[in-house]
């Protein structure tokens with residue numbers, strides 16, 4: 593069958609996407625440097641701990657005694673993260689491309705079928721034009737994570753001036769807790785996203801760099 597090139601991602605989307613990736617990595621790394629100064633979280637129930645983000649964790653990843661360095665990187669790159677994210681969202685709104693990303697009616701059922709199909713339990717993922725329901729949930733969800741990480745970040749950055757915002761998240765400690773675990777969700781998103789990209793293959797990866805995908809002409 594003859595093949596042709598079709599535009600898949602606009603130049604703007606590709607720039608927003610690839611600026612976000614290193615910026616987010618710096619945000620996660622510098623956030624951990626700040627966290628290393630006061631290590632209080634773990635994954636566990638009651639006395640049972642699956643994993644502790646404690647001193648041993650901080651030493652393994654060289655996070656101790658680097659608070660000032662972490663803050664300098666975090667507060668500088670936060671500007672880039674917010675500006676790039678805001679430009680991306682505005683672009684989605686004004687170009688109406690949000691329609692390709694927002695989950696539509698029946699999306700929950702569709703996402704569940706994609707999930708079962710991905711796990712090889714059942715081969716019945718619904719046919720999708722553009723992003724499937726699971727991708728729509730993931731991509732809209734990660735935008736929501738970006739917004740939440742920004743507002744909880746502001747709540748713990750200026751808890752006196754923005755005391756009302758800190759109160760919205762249940763106070764300083766609770767806003768800090770939410771901010772930390774949003775980072776965990778970002779990491780989870782990146783791992784699953786990259787695995788899915790590997791699974792989808794070269795055509796999808798090339799398209800988020802060059803903008804074009806190869807399609808078979810009917």
Ligand code: HEM
Pocket residue numbers: 601605609612613616693731734778781782785786789792796797798799800
């Ligand atoms: C090595 C890292 C990454 C690779 C290789 C990668 C690759 C890709 C690819 C191939 C697509 C298009 C998917 C498709 O056409 O089906 C995509 C879209 C997307 N990626 Fe990534 N990605 C990476 C990191 C990230 C990160 C860190 C985020 C955000 C936390 C992210 C968020 C998104 C979003 C929101 C879209 C949808 C963009 C749109 O169409 O508006 N990606 N990525």
